[in-house]
Amino acid sequence: MTENNVILLGPPASGKGTQARQLAAHLDVPCLGTGKLLRNEIDNGSVIGLEAKEFIESGQYVPDEIILKMVETWLSENPHGWLMDGFPRTIPQAEALQESAMPTRVIVLDVPQDELEFRITKRRECTSCGVTFAVNSNDDNTCPECGTNTLVSRADDALESFKVRYQNYKELTLPLFDYYASLGLLNKVDGTSSPEEVFSEILKIVES
Ligand code: AMP
Secondary structure, eight states, X not given: OOOOEEEEEOOTTSSHHHHHHHHHHHHTOOEEEHHHHHHHHHHHTOHHHHHHHHHHHTTOOXXXXXXXXXXXXXXXXXXXXXXXXXXXXXXXXXXXXXXXXXXXXXXXXXXXXXXXXXXXXXXXXXXXXXXXXXXXXXXXXXOTTTOOSOEEOOGGGSHHHHHHHHHHIIIIITHHHHXXXXXXXXXXXXXXXXXXXXXXXXXXXHTO
């Protein structure tokens, strides 16, 4: 059986994390979320965490060298069959990945900027189990995954830093579309549909 090496691309708050969790479970492959990994490093006070903190909180991309070191370690432990959520985000990252592992599908979640800005105000992260999702009301404080009342807005979800992240996405990540299209790997999905519909579109691509 051929292995599934899937990359999920999309702007902040496009639903990548939610789709990645479901898809990794469905394909039974490990999922690399570089943003989540970096937040863990910050919480642990590691050297990588200390280096990455300021970049993340101001909405900037973390330098390629730091990301590539983390991904190299992760890939050496998970070489066959994987899902990547939030990596690669720049052309040098994509080129480095290409040297060590071949993606089999690249899926872009397409969501317009005004919808992303709306979603960012509703996004919460559970400090107990780490899951990220949207709340219906700003008073909502219970995690649907683990039931604790430990939800927070991410520091980089303030509208100001969202705008920096979105600008970086346009400048540094959009060029990946042409890069992967030229390799015949790019697929786009309308990320404004319901999470269930988006997931079923993703499955059609992965299983085609
Ligand atoms: P995410 O959880 O994917 O939204 O990532 C949160 C933040 O982590 C991003 O805004 C970046 O500052 C940083 N980050 C995550 N993945 C990468 C990457 N592949 N390259 C550069 N910075 C990254």
